[in-house]
Amino acid sequence: MKEIFTLKDLDTLKNIDVFICAAGFENRSYIIPTALATIEIPNSIIFYINDFYIENINNADKIYSILNSNFKQRVELKYNNPSFSYKAIKEVIENNLNGINISGKILIDITTFSHEHLLMFIKIISEYQNLTDKIVFCYLESKEYSIDEKDYDKKWLTKGIKEVRTIIGYPGNFDPSKENHLLIIMGFENERTKKIIEIFDYEHITLINGAIEESINNEHYAINKSKCNNLIELFPNINNIEVSVIDIIKCKKHIEAYLDIYNNCNNVIIPMNNKISTIACGLLGISNKDIQLSYISAEVYNKFNYSMHGENVHMFKNIF
Missing domain, CATH: 3.40.50.10770 (Hypothetical protein VC1899 like domain (Restriction endonuclease-like))
Structure with missing residues (x-):
C-alpha cells in the first residue's frame, strides 16, 4: 500500500x-x-x-x-x-x-x-x-x-568505479552452462554505466528506466531517458524497458514479469536509480534466490x- x-x-x-x-x-x-x-x-x-x-x-x-x-x-x-x-x-x-x-x-x-x-x-x-x-x-x-548543472547531458551524481561486488544476501545461483543477463536500473550515470556494461560483457543486457507516468517528475524522466538513449546508440543490441520508480510493488512485478523471458539465463541486477526501485529489486532477490544483486562503488560523488x-x-x- x-x-x-x-x-x-x-x-x-x-x-x-x-x-x-x-x-x-x-x-x-x-x-x-x-x-x-x-x-x-x-x-x-x-x-x-x-x-x-x-x-x-x-x-x-x-x-x-x-x-x-x-x-x-x-x-x-x-x-x-x-x-x-x-x-x-x-x-x-x-x-x-x-x-x-x-x-x-x-x-x-x-x-x-x-x-x-x-x-x-x-x-x-x-x-x-x-x-x-x-x-x-x-x-x-x-x-x-546535480543542481549546479542545467544541461541534461552534463548532469552527474557519481564518477568512476572503485569496486564491483555482489551484495551480501543476494548471491544468486549461477549455472556456467547458461548465458548471462545483466539488468541495470538506470540513474543519471552514463560514464559509469558504460564501464559496467564493458566490465560484465554479458550476452544479454537490459537498461531499465522509469516510465514517464511512473517517475518522480517529468524532468527526472527526461534525463533518465536521455541517458538510456545515449547508451543504446553506443550498444545497439541492448534492450530497454520502462518501469515504475515511484511504486515498490509495481516495479517488482514489472521486472519479475520481464525476467520470464530470461528464465534460462543467469540474471544479475544492479540498482542505480532511486531507493524505491532499489527496494523492489531487493524484494525480487529475496523471492527469487536465482537472481544476483550487485553493487558498484563509486570513486567520487557530486556531494556539494x-x-x-x-x-x-x-x-x-x-x-x-
Missing part, C-alpha cells in the same frame, strides 16, 4: 515506536527527521558511514540532536567493508528491534541509505516475521539532481551539488 504525504503533514503520523534512518552526505538526510522532531518517538536508530565523507558523520550528529526519542543510537557502517556493515545491521535488528516490544509502527526513512546498505537491511529484516508487518518505509523525493529535496514523502507499508 502506498500513500503520499507532504513534509508539513508528517507530524500528524501516529503510533511510531521506532524510527530508523541513514545519514548520508546530502542535506536531504535530515529533512524527514526535522519534520518528525515534534513527535515523541520511543526509539530511534541512525545508521551512518564513518569511512567516507565527514558530512556523513556530521549529519548523523545533527539527526541525533534533532530527534525526540528516549532511546536513540548511532550505528556505524563502512563503505569499504560490506561484511562489517552486514554484521552491524544484523546486530541492531536482532538486539534493538527483535529484542523489544513493538506495538506501533517501525518508520524507516530510506532516502539516504546507500543502495548496498539498504538492500542488506531489507534482506535481514525480511527474516523477522514479527517485524515486517509493522514496517512503513518513507522516501523524500528529490526535486532536482547532489540533490535538492522536494516536498512529497512517499510512504509504503505491507510490502513483504
